Amino acid sequence: xxxxxxxxxxGNNLKKYRSLSGKSQEELAFEAEISSVYLGIIERGERCPTxxxxxxxxxxxxxxxxxxxxxSGEIDDTEACYxxxxxxxxxxxxxxxxxxxxxxxxxxxxxxxx
Numbered sequence: 001x002x003x004x005x006x007x008x009x010x011g012n013n014l015k016k017y018r019s020l021s022g023k024s025q026e027e028l029a030f031e032a033e034i035s036s037v038y039l040g041i042i043e044r045g046e047r048c049p050t051x052x053x054x055x056x057x058x059x060x061x062x063x064x065x066x067x068x069x070x071x072s073g074e075i076d077d078t079e080a081c082y083x084x085x086x087x088x089x090x091x092x093x094x095x096x097x098x099x100x101x102x103x104x105x106x107x108x109x110x111x112x113x114x
Contacts, residue, residue: 001071008045009071015043017061017068020086032056 001009018028025043029036034053041047049057058065063082084103088096 003048004045006071007048010048010068011043011045013068013070014039014057017063017082018043020083021061022086022089023060028057028060031060 018025021028023031025039026036029039032039032053033056038047039057042049042053054065054068058068067079088099091099
């Protein structure tokens with residue numbers, strides 16, 4: 001994989017995890033103590049971050065740096081749980097329980113267990 005492909009893949013991963021976290025570029029940049037302009041440049045695949053910046057970003061997003069560097073395109077359980085967690089973040093607890101029941105039914109249907 002050449003340098004440009006790495007930059008683009010990294011930028012796409014960063015954008016995906018930032019979106020899943022519900023943070024804007026400005027919020028992530030502020031919390032990671034980097035420029036929002038620089039964050040945009042990284043997300044567009046124009047530059048690679050330093051190791052220090054990678055560590056700051058991953059800490060704010062509460063993911064391991066390796067998640068941002070995984071270009072396999074595969075979704076693992078951790079990523080799926082992360083996406084579900086952030087999708088439910090503003091839902092009241094009583095409604096979360098209803099959604100969990102719906103999700104469990106969907107999984108049963110998917111498995112053909114109904």
